[in-house]
Amino acid sequence: MFDGMSFNGRFVLSVIQFAEMQGLEKAPLLSMLSQTEESLCEETCRIDNEAYDACMKAIIDTSDDHHFGLHMGQHMSLSAAGLIFQIVQS
Numbered sequence: 001m002f003d004g005m006s007f008n009g010r011f012v013l014s015v016i017q018f019a020e021m022q023g024l025e026k027a028p029l030l031s032m033l034s035q036t037e038e039s040l041c042e043e044t045c046r047i048d049n050e051a052y053d054a055c056m057k058a059i060i061d062t063s064d065d066h067h068f069g070l071h072m073g074q075h076m077s078l079s080a081a082g083l084i085f086q087i088v089q090s
Contacts, residue, residue, distance in 0.1 A: 007052045009045025013037060018072045019059045029055055 012033065020026045030036060032055050039045055047055075060068050 005049040006046040009040035009047060012047045012052060013040040014076060022063055024062055032058060
């Protein structure tokens with residue numbers, strides 16, 4: 001974990017949408033972030049690393065998929081998720 005790191009809201013929404021495709025409820029995850037889908041889509045939306053880590057822990061614990069990130073990477077378009085921009089920005 002990196003102090004001061006934050007994640008693009010659209011990327012975090014993509015993670016939550018993938019979790020939903022795997023059978024998880026989206027509302028509790030959004031609630032953990034204190035965000036709506038609309039707010040996550042805003043250009044300026046950033047999620048701090050503590051909130052992101054808590055959301056990912058909840059996803060992994062709830063889904064019991066300890067390889068969630070790997071499975072997500074197999075199905076997700078990195079450019080659509082804004083990850084390429086995030087890497088360049090960091």
